[in-house]
Amino acid sequence: MKDFNVMHIAPSPEDYLNLRVEAGLSSKSVEAASIGLKNSLFAVAVYYDSTLVAMGRLIGDGGAFFQIVDIAVKPDQQGKGLGKLIMKELMGYLEQNTYPGSYVSLIADDPANKLYEQFGFAYTYPDSHGMYRKY
Structure with a gap:
């Protein structure tokens, strides 16, 4: 991990969009990315x-x-613990900035659900069903 530089700042919209696509996540518009990252x-x-x-x-x-989103790792960097590193950083923030009753959610794609389970996340089903609407 010593060769990696971890920053607590959103990447540029261009870097964000490129990494999303390379990691197999959906594409977003530059406008949506710019607003979302800010x-x-x-x-x-x-x-x-x-x-x-x-x-x-x-x-x-x-x-x-709170919702965890945009967990993405370049395919050629997967298997090096970067997903776990990111989750540790996010969980550290949550430990310091949530309140009794705060609700933290995420959408887990296979096989990333196994990573999230390591951090205490559980499936909502059958008590509730995740839903979405895409534009």
Whole structure:
């Protein structure tokens, strides 16, 4: 991990969009990315030299609700513990900035759900069902 530079700042929209696509996440518009990144509660960006290789963000209202989003690692950097590093950073923020009753959620794709389980996340089903609407 000593070769990686961890920063608590959102990456540039261009780096963000490139990493999302390379990591297999959906594409976003430059406008949406610019607005979204500015409105992050907390961001983790991992660089190797000057290249963004991994990232993750927290979004929400900063009190009652938080959501972990954008966990992405470049395919050629996977298996090096970067996903776990990002989650540790995000969880550290949550430990310091949540309140009794705060709700932290995420959407887990296979096989990343195994990573999130290591940090205490559990499935909502059958008590509730995750839903979404995409534009």
